[in-house]
Amino acid sequence: MNYEEDPEGSGLQFWTRDFRTAPVPRKTERPEVAPGQEWTDPNFDKPAIINVNETAHLIEWKRSYEIVPDPVLFHGDACMEDINQGTFGTCWFLSMLANLAEKPKLMKKVIDKNAFKPKTDGIFHCRLWRFGEWEDVYTDDILPVVKGPNELFGAQSKSGTNEMWVSLMEKALAGCHDSYSVAEGGMPSDAYLALTGGVPETVVMEYTNHSVLFQRIVNALKCGAFVTCSTKSGTSLSNGIVPGHAYSLISAHEITKKNGKRVFLLQMRNPWGSDEWTGKWSDKLVFYEIFDSGFLCLHIVYT
Structure with missing residues (x-):
């Protein structure tokens, strides 16, 4: 396996496989478990130790019911607000997973309500598009927690403390590579492919006419397409946007100011569930109420 830095400077990584070597065994059949096991x-x-951003974390591995007293797969229906990224760098996957949660029919292709039954055989099942076909993926419900506080180290549900589907989907992603560390850093377009089987398109904003790009975003959202966006790494920003990070792009709006200047507004959700846009048109200003639906709003003005 080879890992290459994104040449566009996003701070994310491309993953490639040398097909001249023997393929990694694929877990496509449900594991056999003896009754009561x-x-x-x-x-x-x-x-026992996981390094993230050059910081070592002491980790314990526990079953879902050892972390929360009464784990469930879903609290009601899945929704975008469930996504809460943990310490692992899986925003590229979670930003797309948040979009998928808003499409129940597509969501069922990946995960359904029978995908995991707590306190039974410990098996979680989902389906991911891999190597040109839908593949059954099985993983256990043993998750990393911070040693001592017993808090989930990875992704978790923001809307319910004992809702496990977000944590288990991240574990399934990591399970495809046998490690969380390998699943860190990726391209949102790869997540699109894995979760839908659709053909993703990546557009570099700085090389595209801004007005044309905005209209393409509007058209894509009207057609029900999934849209995410990512930022480049290495630059400290003072407007609340996180460098080297991926976001779900929810909606797009255009307004005309009194001076005739066109203003393009993009509404995004941070998979952290926090850290909002703080620049112009943020929710600190009354004008933001026109577009506010609980997420940060990125203001882009093109001249």
């Missing part, structure tokens, strides 16, 4: 993925790496 719980399955543990023998190939999944479970280190």
Whole structure:
């Protein structure tokens, strides 16, 4: 396997495979578990120390019911607000997963309400598009927690403390590579492919006519397409936008100011569930009420 930095400077990584070598075994059949036993993925790496951003974290690995007293897969229906990114750099996947949660029919292709039954065999099942076909992916419900506080280290549900679907989908992603560390850093377009089987398109904003790009975003959203966006790394921003990070793009609006200047507004959601846009048109200003629906709003003015 090879990992290459994004040449556009996003701080994310491309993952490639050398097909001249033997393929990694694929877990396409449901594991067999004896009655009363719980399955543990023998190939999944479970280190006691995980390094993230050059910081070492002491980790324990626990079943879902050891983390919360009464785990459930879903609280009602899945929704975008469920997504809360943890410490792992999986925003590229979670920003797309948030979009998928708003499309129940498409969501069912990936995960349904019978995908996980707590306190039974410990198996979580979902389907991801891999190598040109839908593939059954199985992982256990053993998740990383911060040693001591017993708090989930990875992604989790923001809307329900014992709702496990977000954590388990991130574990399934990591399970495809047998490690969380390998799943860190990626392109949102790869997540589109894995979660829908559709053909993704990546557009670099600085090389595109801004007015034309905005209209393409509007048209895509009207057609029900999924749209995400990512920022470049390495530059500290004072407007609340996180460098080297991916967002779900929810809506787009154009207004004309009194002076005739066109203003393009993009509404996005941070998979962290926090850290909003703080620049012009933020929710600190009354004008933001026109577009506010609980997420940050990125203001872009093109001259």
